[in-house]
Each structure stands twice: as structure tokens, then as C-alpha cells.
Amino acid sequence: MAIEYKKGNSFLHNLDARTKLMIFVGGTVIAMIIIDPILMGILFLTLYFLGRNAIDKDLLNNNLKVLVVIFLTFSLFQVLWFTPKDSYFLFYLIPWKNWIPVTVQGLIRGVAVFFRFFSVVLAVHLMLYTTPPVELALTITERDKKRTLQTSLAVILLLGVVFFITALPYATDTGAFLGIQQTGLKLAALGAACLAFAWIVFKVLGRGLPAEMGVALMLGFATVGIMAKQTEQITNAQKARGYDVQPKNLIARVKVLTALLIPIFLATMQRSQDISIAILSRGFDYNISERTYRREFTFHRQDYLVLAVLLFVIVGGLLLDRMGISNPTETIIMGWIQ
């Protein structure tokens, strides 16, 4: 089933499009940082709860159901092949050959991976279902050059903190960092390097796509529905001419595809030409660098709240990792077993 925007008035719907994009990006980062199955499960359930309140429950469930088998397979691979040196052995999957050991760590990793994939997929679903495509396109388009100094500094600082925590082992390890031996100096150098890197990332990503590409993306999103409708009409036209569009024979199916592709291709070409003429006639090449936008993107209290939670979880996850307790569930279970 196609994932397309559904109108609504839920918490997610009322978030700024940029926040929803950050939920997806942040959710993916969190899924990569955190390997604890319970924490991953909480992340998944939080996203699922938000999704249930935003869109039709059955629609969401049907979309996720399709993926259960695929993600269970991924998890099984983790269960079977994730066997660290000191892992706690349970049994062999093929006992008479002593093949494929299953360990506690493998099982825990399997569960975490299952939730990890689902969380990422769910974050994408929620973004696409609750954000008009045009807003998504404009989110990543260069729109407003006026960004206050305070905002820029705050974003660079936050990014710097995340990079700093990620790179912390380089400064705390015994070896030299950038030729510096002293820990205090090493930390200062790392901090400066992270801030510089954060500034570069901010400048590159903060710029966004040029307006031409942004508008092209927006037009592309708007065209998907029309092209799908047109493809259906073309398929129907061929059926009505007596063409069996779903023959059992594989070679015949390929031939059918060719017959459908020509009118679909021609219709697509015609549509591109129509769009070119329509946008030119409406002043697209007037002065693209000075283009303005009707849609306004404003962060509200709930956006700041969501972004703060995301940042907190990312930083918290990184810190737990640095403190050697990245997987408390595993630690507790192993404590019980031993």
C-alpha cells in the first residue's frame, strides 16, 4: 500500500515538518546508538503510540505486519551469528553436529535488532503519513537566508556536544591525540575540533537544496498521484481493447509490459511537457534565487519538547555507551545467570 499523507489533527500532525524530519533522523541515530532491547522496545512503543493517535490503526498495523517476517529473519541472523567470545552458551541449533551455537547475548541482540528495524521504519511511516509532501520538500530546500546568530550558535553547540561525546574515547585513551599528551589539552583540542566539524556540518546541511531542486521535488511529489491514476487508465484502456494484461505465461507478461510501457512513457513525457509550460507560464524563471514561499515553518513548544527529548536520548545513549553500560538489560540478565 502506498504511503501517502493523511490529513489529521494529531500531536504528530501539528508538529513542524522539520521536527518530523528530525524524529526520523534522530530515531535512526538512536537506533544505531542504543543496543539495549528494552530501551529499543520503549522507543518503538513510543513511536507506535504516536502513530496510532495520528493515523488509522489498521492502516498502520497492515503496513507493519508485512515487515514482521523480514525483520524476524534479520533478528534470527543476529541470534545465530552474534556470538562474542565470552558469551553465555545455551545450546546448539544442530546438536548432532555441534553447529550454530545459540547464546544469551545473541538472543538479546536479536530482540534489539527486531525493534531497531521497526523503529526506523515506523519513524519513516510517521513522517510520510503526517506531513504534506510539499512541506517535506520545502523542509530540505533553501528558503530563508535569515537565521539569527543565537539560533546558529545553539545548533552548532548542540551538534558539537554530540560529536564530542561520540569522539570522547580519542581524548581519554592513553595515546596522544593530535600529538598532544596532556588530558586537559586533549579534551580542549577535541572540543575545538568537534565545534569546527559541527560548524561545517551546519553550513553544509543547513543550506538546503537550491530552490530549483526544491520546487522540482515538490512538483514530483504532486505528480506521483496523477501518474498512478494515468497508469491505471492506460491499463484499463488496454484491457478494454481485449488485451490480457495478466497472462499466466511469463514471456507473454513481458510482452504485455512493453505494450503498457509505451503509452505510459508517452503520457509521462506529455505530463513533463505540460508541467514545464505551466510553471514557465506562471513565472518559474522570473527570478528563482529570490523566490518566496507561502508556507511558513515555525517551531512551537511541542517541537522544542520533541527535539529536546531526542537530544536527551541521543546524548544519554552515547554517555551510557562511554560509561560501559550501553546494554543494561544484558548486564542484569547476565547478573542473574551468574
Next chain:
Amino acid sequence: MEYDIKFDQVSFRYADSDAAVLQDINLEINSGQIVLITGPAGSGKTTLCSCINGLIPHYHEGNLEGKVTIGKYDTKNIRVGGLASIVGMVFQDPESQLVTNSVADEVAFGPENFGVPREKINKRVAKALKATRMTGYEEREPHTLSGGEQQSCVIAATYSMHPEIYVLDEPLANLDPQGRAKVLELVKDIAQEFGKTMIIVEHALEEILPYVDRVVVMDKGRIVRDGTVEEVLRAGDIKNVFKRPDITRLAQAIGLPGFPLQPEKLVEELQEKYKLGKVKEVFDHPRGNGLGAPVIELDNVSHSYEAGVNALYDVNLTIHQGEFIALMGRNGAGKTTLVSHIIGLLKPSQGKVLVVGQDTINTPTHILARHVGFCFQNPNHQIVSFTIQDEMKFGLKAHGIDESEYPERIDKALRIVNMEEYANAEVFDLGKGQKQRIAFASVLTLEPEMLVIDEPTTGQDPEMAKEIFEIIKKLNQNGTTVLLITHNVDYAAMYAKRAIVLNHGRVKFDGPIDDLLKDEPLMQENSLELPHITRLAKQLSPYGVPADTVFFEDMEKYLQQMVEVRHGN
């Protein structure tokens, strides 16, 4: 600032063609004028419009001679985007011009391109939607709107750009009568309230002439007539190029001095000039063949696309061999849903559809297609080959027809649609009207017992439309059953015998089309416009004119009888 339009010795030929599409055009249109440009398909009207907004020479490649100026600007030296702030363009097919996901975005698109600040954009959007009576549609998806609403949306999108000149290329072509009336009102409002220049390309003279100051007639790339409405009408018809509205021609035929466009005006002038007598001889036109065996049977058919919302309600219909039926109703009434059941593209949610005795539930569409030929509105959806020969063979191959029969069947089909000289042509060389006829011919190669035809005259000039109806009539006379979806009551009334009117998925009328013409409230309720001749006949019925008269020739004779009686007295 005044933005007069001036064509100075302008000729143009497209890059891939030797023929000149415009030849020696000299034309001046002053600010504030409302000008109609008319003429047969291929006469260069759209090309002329493209010169005004700069698509020629900046988008369409070719050789442009002479000079086109808008105010002080030479269109050769200014980009399309720059001209767009002066010239707003509305094309024939509204759907092809809608480029965004919401009505508000669509209307804002132009001002955004011009770099208008956000607050002003919002004001312009609100004003444009109010002017086009589209307030409340802001968040609707443009592609879910009706044809009339889509065209209004495009006009709103042009209006918000604040152009000085509006160029409307066949703005009524794809609309039902309700949509047409809406667009015409908009045009009138914008022209009268804001004094903008309007250039309208249109075939529907009856509807558009009351609104314009000047008429330009084009043929083969040249301007063949140019003047005020009265001057152009006074000069008479030009064979195969310009045919005045029926009411005007009737007025002239009985020696009235004026140029009425509406039946009411003709009656008024008639009564002023003559003392009218009663009609003595009434003409009758037997319609179609007698009833044969049932071809299609719909038994309590209902259909819903989504739970709880029915697109068809409990439809019971029987279509017999040899009938000629017009299926009518406003946009969204369920016409396409109904015919999709006949070819098996849709299956009934309830009830049963039998095609030549075969239940569509168990019979795939490609089998039903042996009996029912379906001609779609857009020929581009149907045509799958690059040459006419391949296109004509496509259906024959799909149905496993013996190859030895191909030449005869193809020749016969091409002859029926008067396209035999194109037998070896390429599809890309054809215009829209010709493509429509080729798509039609490819269906005819299969010699179906029944033809379902969806709006065959959309975007065709009156001559081409009449020719298509004559072809359909010939097929029907040879025994083919015809079910035709159309908004064009004039043609339906002249050619069909039976009418079916759908309204919100229910059959509101099923019977002789003559009876439908007499039921004015039902026609109005279903956005069906009475033909002008029939409207006139109704007003003259006290004089013995049959109220269901649809033919021009009949009406002309009735009027002459009424006037002759006066002379006799």
C-alpha cells in the same frame, strides 16, 4: 501602464515542420479589450497565444519572423517568467496545469515565483479564491476537484499573479454546462470589474459571443476576419472555417435585421417584425433501429469504491441490439463507473451484469472486449504503437484474428473513420482529432456488437465533432449498438434515440430522448443544457412548433411557414 498587444508581420514555423503555422499576422489589441479568437482546429490559434506569453520563441523552438510586442516589451528579448507578470495564460486542459498538492499552493505558486512577501501572498490567495468563488477549497487537492472547479482554480492561480492580460485557450472545452457557466461568469467579472485585457480562444460561439467586444477568425495560420461581433456576424459564414450560431443564422434566414444570439431575443425580434401564423407541416425523424435481443443487462447493480459510499445504486438497465443511447449526467454522477461495469473493468458490489449473456463476475475483460468495443476520452491512453498499421493490428493480434483478415478489416475500419489516406502514417504525425479517430478505428477492426464511447468530441471543433457523430450514426445504422457518454445535449438530441440520465449513481431518467428534452426541470437538475434550437421551439410551441425540435433545418422551415402565413394573410 498600458499593455497593448501588437503583432507586426508575424510568421512562425515549428522547428520540426516545413509548414508555417502563422503567416503574416498583423494584429493590434488594445488594453481592456475582450477578444475572441476562433477558427478550425490547426488554424494557429494556440500558436498565436503562445507568441503573446513568450512560449514562442523561448520554449517552443522554431523560426519566428516579425515582431510581437506587449506594451514596450519585445517578446524576443524578455523571458517567459518576465512576461508571466504581464500575461496570464489559461490552457484548455485544467488538469495538465495543476502542479501542486493543494489549491492554496496552486494559487500561491505564481506570486511565490515573483518573490512576493509571504503576508502579501496570503492576501493575494484569499482574494483570488474569493474572486473565483473558491474560498473554502484551500486545502483540497486540485486533482480531486470537478472540471469546472479545476478550471476556476487555474484562473485563480492566474488572477493571483495580477496580470494585465489574460489569455484563455479553450477554457470551456473540458467542462460540463455547469462548469462552463461558472467559468464564463468569472471571465465576465474579471473583465468588467478590473478592466483587464482578455483574449479567449473558443469554439462555443453561442456562449462566448455575448461577452466579447471583438472577434478574430483564423484559418491556416492567417487572420481571415477581424471586427466587432456585429461586423463579423454580418459578414456571414465561411465554409469549413466559421459558422455563426444557429440562432443568428435562423434570424438571417427569415430576414430579421439584428444578430440575436439567444432564442428569447430571436422570438422578441420575430414578434416585433412579423405577425406570426401557425405551423402547418410538422417533420418527423424516425430514430434508430427497432429493438433487437438484449446485449447488456444490469440487474440491481450497486457499486461502492469505499465502504458505505455507493457510486452506483440499484441500477436496472437493459440495452438491446441496435440501440443508440446517450448516457448523460453531471461530472461525478457515475457515468464512467457504469460503463466500466459493462466492460468488466469494475465488478458490481451487488447485483449482476450480463454482457451478451455472460456474467462479468466470471468473465475477464479481454473476453468481454470481443463483444464490446470501448473508446476512451483520451486517445493517448489507448494508442500503444508508433505506426498506424501496428496500432490497427494490435487488437487483432490480441484477439487471435487470422492474419489473412488483417488488410480487409484495417481498410474497412480506416474507411469508416475517413482516415484511409493515413494508413501508412506515424502516430506522432497526427493531431488530437485524428488520433481520436485512429483509436476509434482500432476498436472497429474487431467488429464489436456494441460500442461504448466516452466523450468523443472533447476539444474538437464543431466540424470535427459533427463528423464523428456522423461516423457513429453510420455504424449504428449498420447494426452496431452504441452507448455514448456525452455532455453535448445538442448532438445527443440529434443522433440518439434513448437517453439515460444518472444522478449521484442513480438512474434519474431512462427513456426516449424526446421526452427528456420536454422535462426542463429534470434537465436543469442534472446540469443538462437544452439545445438552443429546442429552447426556441419551446417558446414557439404556441404556434405549432414541436417542442422537441432539434434540427436546424426543421426549425428554419417552421419559421418560414410561420412568416409565410403572415404574408398569406
